[in-house]
Amino acid sequence: MRYQLTSTTDGEEFTTDAGVQYVVYFSEAAAYFPGFAAAPHAFMLGFMRRDKASQLVDIPAHDPRIRETIVYVVAQFFEDERRVLAYVCQQGPQERARHRLFAAWFRQHSHGQFIRRVVGEEHGLAAALIYRQTNPFAQELQQLPSMEDKFRQ
Incomplete structure (x- = not known):
């Protein structure tokens, strides 16, 4: 069961049972895909604590409702099948763990409907794309070079 969401100009906000406030948001990522038809439909996912007060709250080690x-x-x-979700993780231990967590979530929830590709590595960052198999730009997105071997789970 998920938390109740409130739509704001910043994104989708929610408060956990522990009182921690979060916002999930998307930002445009077209600049990362110059010359690609899919560029206007590319977004980056963001997730952060909403306010300073919630940063003082102890967070349970595992809260499945956040996931x-x-x-x-x-x-x-992804109700709009043209959309492409890009996410970037640094290559430090914490970010590598986050990259593995997102990969696990993807395997658990994709139900064979989505494609996930690690497409870039630069300045200590790994970039991955997720899109529907039915995305009209799927063939174009498959032409991006893959870095999957460097980031095996």
Whole structure:
């Protein structure tokens, strides 16, 4: 069961049972795909604590409702099959763990409907794309070079 969401100008906000406030948002990523027809439909996912007060709250080590809430927001995002979700993780230990977590979420929730490709590595960052198999730009997106071997789970 996911948390209740409130739509704001910043994104989709929710408050956990522990009182921690988060916002899930999307920002345009077209500049990262110059010359590609899919560029206007590319967005980056963001997720952060909403206010300073919630940063003082102890967060439970595992809150499955956070995952379910983010997965729900992403599912809503993909109602437009043209959309491409890009996410970037640094290559430090914490970011590598986040990259593995997102990969696990993808395997658990994609139901064979989506493609996930690690497409870039630069300045200590890894970039991955997620898009529907039915995306009209799928063939174009497949032509981007893949870095998947460097980031095996």
